[in-house]
Amino acid sequence: MDFILASVIDGLLLGFVYGVAAMGLTLIWGVMNVINLSHGPIIALGMFGVYLIFGAFSLNPYVAILIVAVLGLVLGVAIYYVAVQRVINAPHLSTLLATFSVNMIIIGLGTAIFSASPRNVEFSLGSLTLGPITLLGTRVVAAFAAMLVAGALYLFLYRTRYGRYIRAVANNRDAAELMGVPSNRILALSFGLGTMLAAIAGGLIATFFPFTILAGGAYELKSFVIGVLGGLGNPIGALFGGLILGVLEGIIPTFMPTTWVPVVEFLLFVLILLVRPQGLFGAKS
Amino acid sequence: MAVLEIRNVTSGYGEVQILWGVDISLEEGKLTSLVGANGAGKTTTMRTVMGLLKPWGGSIWFNGQDVSKLPANAMAEMGVVLVPEGRQLFTDMSVEENLIMGASPKRARDLVDTNLERVYTMFPRLKERRVQKSGTLSGGEQQMLAVARGIMANPIVLMIDELSLGLAPVLVLDLFETLRELKQTGLTMMLVEQNVQMALAVSDNAYVLAQGKVELQGPSRELARNEHVRSAYLGL
Ligand SMILES: Nc1ncnc2c1ncn2[C@@H]1O[C@H](COP(=O)(O)OP(=O)(O)OP(=O)(O)O)[C@@H](O)[C@H]1O
Ligand SMILES: [Mg+2]
Numbered sequence: 429m430d431f432i433l434a435s436v437i438d439g440l441l442l443g444f445v446y447g448v449a450a451m452g453l454t455l456i457w458g459v460m461n462v463i464n465l466s467h468g469p470i471i472a473l474g475m476f477g478v479y480l481i482f483g484a485f486s487l488n489p490y491v492a493i494l495i496v497a498v499l500g501l502v503l504g505v506a507i508y509y510v511a512v513q514r515v516i517n518a519p520h521l522s523t524l525l526a527t528f529s530v531n532m533i534i535i536g537l538g539t540a541i542f543s544a545s546p547r548n549v550e551f552s553l554g555s556l557t558l559g560p561i562t563l564l565g566t567r568v569v570a571a572f573a574a575m576l577v578a579g580a581l582y583l584f585l586y587r588t589r590y591g592r593y594i595r596a597v598a599n600n601r602d603a604a605e606l607m608g609v610p611s612n613r614i615l616a617l618s619f620g621l622g623t624m625l626a627a628i629a630g631g632l633i634a635t636f637f638p639f640t641i642l643a644g645g646a647y648e649l650k651s652f653v654i655g656v657l658g659g660l661g662n663p664i665g666a667l668f669g670g671l672i673l674g675v676l677e678g679i680i681p682t683f684m685p686t687t688w689v690p691v692v693e694f695l696l697f698v699l700i701l702l703v704r705p706q707g708l709f710g711a712k713s
Numbered sequence: 714m715a716v717l718e719i720r721n722v723t724s725g726y727g728e729v730q731i732l733w734g735v736d737i738s739l740e741e742g743k744l745t746s747l748v749g750a751n752g753a754g755k756t757t758t759m760r761t762v763m764g765l766l767k768p769w770g771g772s773i774w775f776n777g778q779d780v781s782k783l784p785a786n787a788m789a790e791m792g793v794v795l796v797p798e799g800r801q802l803f804t805d806m807s808v809e810e811n812l813i814m815g816a817s818p819k820r821a822r823d824l825v826d827t828n829l830e831r832v833y834t835m836f837p838r839l840k841e842r843r844v845q846k847s848g849t850l851s852g853g854e855q856q857m858l859a860v861a862r863g864i865m866a867n868p869i870v871l872m873i874d875e876l877s878l879g880l881a882p883v884l885v886l887d888l889f890e891t892l893r894e895l896k897q898t899g900l901t902m903m904l905v906e907q908n909v910q911m912a913l914a915v916s917d918n919a920y921v922l923a924q925g926k927v928e929l930q931g932p933s934r935e936l937a938r939n940e941h942v943r944s945a946y947l948g949l
Contacts, residue, residue: 589817596803596814603801606763607866608789608818 430560435678441567443674444574445632447667449647449655451581452625458661459598459618462512463520465527468648469534470623474500474630475639476538480545489551490573493631500627504620512619513612538641548638570632577628578667581621585663594618598661626651649690653697659707668709714902715774716741717762717793717870722771723828724761731757733925737903739870744902744910748946749922755905756798758922759872759901762910763795775870790818792869798878798905804848804893808839811847811858817941823885824867824916835891853884860888864895871895872903877911889915909946913937921946 449471456464475497482489511530515522553565585591596604597614603609630644637643654673658665673693680689700707715738725731731754739745747755760766762773764785772781775793783791803811812832816825833840836857842850847858856877863871876892877885884907892915895902906912913919913933921929921942929936936942943949 540744592785592814593809593817597807599803599805600801602765602785602795603803604814605785606789606797606801607814608786609814609864610784610786 432679432682434561434563435682436675437561437563437678439674439676439678440671441571441674441675442562442677443671444571444578444667445629445670446617446650446654446673447670448533448574448577448625448632449629450651450658450666450670451578451663452619452629453648453651454655454658454666455581455625455663456619456622457655458663459522459594460512460516460615462516462523462527462619464495464619464622465524465625465648466530466534467626467651468644468646469531469538469641470500470626470644471502471633471647472538472566472632472639472641472644473503473534473636474627475643476542476641477627478631478634479549479639481597482549482551489502489549489631489635490569493573496631497624500624501620503627504623505616507623508616508619513616516615519712534561535641542641544640544642546638546640549634566635566636570635573632574629577625578664581625590614590617594621623682650693654694655707656697656700656705657708659709662707662709665707665709669707672708714741715739716776717903718774719758719762720772720774722758722761722773723769724757724766725769726757726766730760730769731925735922735925735927737920737930739901739903739926740918741901742896742899743917744896744904744915746909746916746919747903747905747922748909748912748919748936748942749803749928750945753922754925755922756874757925758872759795759797759903759905762788762872763793777863789866790820792818792820792867794863794866794868794871796859796863796871796873796876798874800855802847802850802855802858802862804846806847807844808847808858809843811862812839812865816861816867818866821865825865828865828867832864835864835894836861850924853880854901856880856884856888860891870901870903874905876904876906877908885911909942910937913942 453464453467456462470559477499478489478492481487481492481495491652511526515526553569555565556563556568585595593609593614596609597611650673651706654666654669657672658669677689680692717739719735719737722735723730723732735758749755761768764783768781772779775791781869803814810830813825816822816828838854839857839861850858863911876888889911904916913936916933919933920927
């Protein structure tokens with residue numbers, strides 16, 4: 429029993445981080461109806477960013493994540509202007525191909541520079557023992573950091589002028605233009621925020637899991653499952669979707685082999701799409 | 714003096730030309746009606762002025778400045794505001810958030826509170842429903858919100874496309890009353906309105922648009938007496 433409880437809590441902690449990654453994916457979809465297929469590689473860049481900054485300057489990894497966040501924002505804005513902007517009004521296939529190209533470029537360059545051998549950030553915060561349960565310090569901190577990020581995103585979207593612009597452009601881009609909102613710049617900002625969230629999630633994961641430049645793929649798939657769970661386009665739903673997925677990942681291995689985890693995840697994915705395509709927590713219509 | 718001048722503007726969609734050299738000038742503090750059959754190009758004219766469509770030829774002048782190439786958001790920043798056909802509300806946002814979005818241009822930001830009070834006095838219904846999602850408002854309430862949101866932008870020129878489409882007669886009277894109030898504040902306006910009789914009664918000047926060209930123009934009072942206008946647009 430204690431073992432299951434420990435797994436559930438462990439999964440929950442991880443779920444917050446998954447949630448942040450999925451928030452990035454779903455924010456971009458919600459604002460501009462673009463499925464960002466470079467989401468995974470950007471998560472991986474977040475991991476490498478923390479790894480490199482930590483290695484080169486011996487900075488605290490959490491400080492490194494702040495830098496990675498800024499770089500993630502800038503990278504996303506650049507990707508938007510170079511690859512996404514020109515196809516933003518084209519059929520979905522064009523935006524899929526555009527972001528997939530970015531995906532291939534990052535993975536190609538990343539493999540050339542870093543090879544495919546696993547890295548890890550040599551950093552530990554010890555562990556936390558609560559009665560029968562032992563939790564890794566880095567995971568506890570990552571969960572709190574993820575909560576902070578989610579809260580900050582919420583405040584940004586609902587309490588600031590630019591957040592209001594983002595919601596307005598998501599709701600009706602033409603109307604936003606008529607109100608004086610430079611909608612293209614707002615789309616660039618939204619894409620940047622989406623990649624920033626992906627990079628932050630990657631950075632947090634790097635503090636407790638080893639990774640390669642290809643590691644983002646798995647988290648990209650999780651982000652899709654979570655996005656659909658929480659309702660694609662609904663960043664707050666994505667956080668809850670992340671928690672559900674995290675807990676499932678904690679529990680499943682106590683009943684069946686770990687290799688079954690993705691099978692169950694995708695069964696869930698298909699099931700949600702069939703019975704509740706708007707997600708558990710609703711989303712944009 | 715003309716605040717906004719449309720000079721020999723041609724425009725259209727894709728390959729299809731709709732406007733064939735339109736000249737319109739909006740005089741300061743005056744309400745100008747744009748009259749014409751369905752498909753005459755009234756909406757196209759307003760969209761082209763606003764920068765939602767690029768003019769193919771001709772030019773658009775605002776306060777002596779060539780604004781032909783400016784996008785819609787820049788026009789709004791300058792004080793040219795469109796209340797579009799079909800309302801185009803932010804349906805996921807509350808009534809008040811829609812109004813605050815209306816005040817996005819820099820020139821309107823500091824006046825949010827004053828203007829909120831102003832539009833809530835004009836439309837008490839909106840005040841009662843300020844937290845309701847705009848998508849769930851009735852048609853009439855949505856139209857009030859669309860007009861109110863335009864006022865929130867603190868416009869110098871306000872263009873309204875289809876003021877009363879689909880509204881109950883009482884509400885139409887209310888909205889025309891609002892137009893009169895706005896005129897008294899010195900606002901320059903351009904109005905497209907299905908009810909031509911009322912439009913001509915409330916406006917100072919009018920233009921009749923047919924097949925993308927200005928067919929007739931003049932003081933509204935004179936056009937209301939014009940034989941052609943009476944038979945073609947007033948059904949008299
Ligand atoms: N997006 C578009 N693509 C192609 N043609 C269009 C488009 N929008 C309008 N048109 C055409 O342009 C012409 C003028 O349309 P416009 O909307 O300007 O007319 P209007 O005078 O506003 O009419 P109404 O009184 O019905 O609103 C019409 O023939 C219409 O079919
Ligand atoms: Mg029209």
